[in-house]
Amino acid sequence: MAGYGSIRRTRVGPRRLKLPSFVVDNFTVQEPENTRSVSSGGNLRVLGLLAGVGEEVVAEPENLEGALGRMVAGLRAALRLRALSLSASVGERREASATSGIAGGEPVEFPILRGKTxxxxxxxxxxALDEGQREVLRTAAGVAALALDAAHAREAAAQKTAQLSVVQVASEALGIIKEEGDLYPTVLVLTLELLDASGGAILLGDGGVTSLGFEGSEGTLEALREVRFLGPSPWMGRIGGHHLLGVGLGNSEGAVFLTRPTRPYTEAEGVSLKLVARQIARARERSRLYASLERTSTEAISALAAALESRDDTTGEHIKRTQVLAGEAAEELGLDPEGVRVVKYAAMLHDIGKIGIPDSILNKTGGLTPEEWRAMRRHPETGAHIVGRIAGFEDVVEAVLAHHERHDGRGYPAGLAGEEVPVAARLISVIDAYDAMTNDRPYRKALTHELALAELEHGSGTQFDPAAVEALKAVLQRRRK
Structure with missing residues (x-):
């Protein structure tokens, strides 16, 4: 076939390049007169280089630089050039380049186009370059354009996926955190991993700092406080040789920054961090609202406990002791912060239902009659009804209601057994019994610590949850050392 043909692009599977007929026609080289500088073996090498580069990059875009480097080196050798270089923009803030040989003199340029750009x-x-060499190099520029397109498309898709991942993971993690102080370390750990950063810092408007990976870089943290954001746009810069990305938290509440030693941050990464900052702001508002509700609830609980204590000094002191023990035992059992919170509040409120018991029964020094026992046994339900009026205390209500259930199912009021009993109620049952045994009551004298533990061990697996018994024993053993 005379002439050199043209580049045609097809869409069958990965993007393929139709090479000119002088390069290959059923692997038989057809060399026009003006391409004698390219040998038959050289044309086959050109075929291998150009036909493989596009497909390699489509399959594995991260191999772009390596594939282009091999193409440049192979073409220089096949076309017998002194040097050949390639430089191009892959996408935002990313360049690809490759050079083979020693450049000298004025080069002949072959533009790499993405569309018309x-x-x-x-x-x-x-x-000098003859027309055959020029056509090969124009073809190679087209192959490079295809490879850059493939890498850019994959990179854009990966960035979009990363943005969605950052938002989803941050939303899920921050949605369950109630303490504001726990928000910032959590978001830094997640964001450093998802956005490939070596360090991060959240600088709060009140002067507070939470940082990770900034050890020994106090000067950088101070410099970041001087950063001023122009509207909602992310800030990018360099301090101390590190690339930095920052986003404001809004309303002069502070900012979140990421750093890494290599590779500037991209606009796409700025968008991702901006989405994270939005999640931080929402989570912070939730935690502050929660803290406000918590203060209100605590005040209500304190008032209830004071009302009970005013009627019965024994019960009031019992509540204080069991609350402290319950928090330590909950941590020993491995409960999360929310679980510990539930246990502590349940310990404070578990006997609040005794407010509804007459003084004649509550302070009786002798044994109770069957009717009096029935009245006494109603206090878990009365307490659950009272606590149920406090917003956000649903789990505490369950523990208050079940704190007289037994491991073997023979307790009251519902006869729950084993893991049917809320874990907070299982712990309180053990601690309640221990405190009752080791302190004087109107109807008997206190037992020793050793006798009380023996009673707990005797009831382990029947009256008490064995794991709860062991947790309390571990706490008490630490206290006595």
């Missing part, structure tokens, strides 16, 4: 060039250094 020039994104780079292939530069050939030679004493």
């Amino acid at each position: 020039r994104v780079g060039a292939l530069r050939a250094y030679a004493d």
Whole structure:
């Protein structure tokens, strides 16, 4: 076939390049007169290089630089050039380049186009280039454009996926955190991993700092306080040789920054961090609202406990002791912060239902009659009804209601057994019994610590949850050392 044909692009599977007929026709080289400088073996090498580069990058875009480097080196050798170089923009803030040979003199440039936009060039250094060599280099520039397109498309898709991942993971993690102080370390750990940062810091408007990976870089943290944001746009810069990305938290509440030693941050990463900052702001508002409700609830609980204590000094002191023990035992059992919170509040409120018991029964020094026992046994339900009026205390209500259930199912009021009993109620049952045994009551004297533990061990697996018994024993053993 006379002439050199043209580049045609097809869409069958990965993007493939149709090479000119002088390069290959059923692997039989057809060399026009003006391409004698490219040998038959050289044409086959050109075929291998150009036909493989596009497909390699489509399959594995991260191999872009390596594939382009091999193409440049192979073409220089096949076309017998002094040097050949390639430089092009892959996407936002990312460049690809490759050079083979020693450049000298003025190069002949072959533009690399993405659509009608020039994104780079292939530069050939030679004493002269004939038309065959030029056509090969124009073809190579087209192959490079295809490879850059593939890498850019994959990179854009990966960035979009990363943005969605950052938002989803941050939303899920921050949605369950109630303490404001726990928000910032959590978000830094997640964001450093998802956005490939080596360090991060959240600088709060009140002067507070939470940082990770900034050890020994106090000067950088101070410099970041001087950063001023222009509207909602992310800030990018360099301090101390590190690339930095920052986003304001709004309303002069502070900012979140990321750092890494290599590779500037991209606009896409700025968008991701901006989405994270939005999640931080929402989570912070939730935690502050929660703290406000918590203060109100605590005040209500304190008032209830004071009302009970005013009627019965024994019960009031019992509540204080069991609350402290319950928190330590909950941590020993491995409960999360929310679980510990539930246990502590349940310990404070578990006997609040005794407010509804007449003084004649509550302070009786002798044994109770069957009717009096029935009245006494109603206090878990009365307490649950009272606590149920406090917003956000649903789990505490369950523990208050079940704190007289037994491990073997023979307790009251519902006859729950084993893991049917809320864990907070299981702990309180053990601690309640221990405190009752080791302190004087109107109807008997206190037992020793050793006798009380023996009673707990005797009831382990029947009256008490064995794990709860062991947790309390571990706490008491630490206290006595």
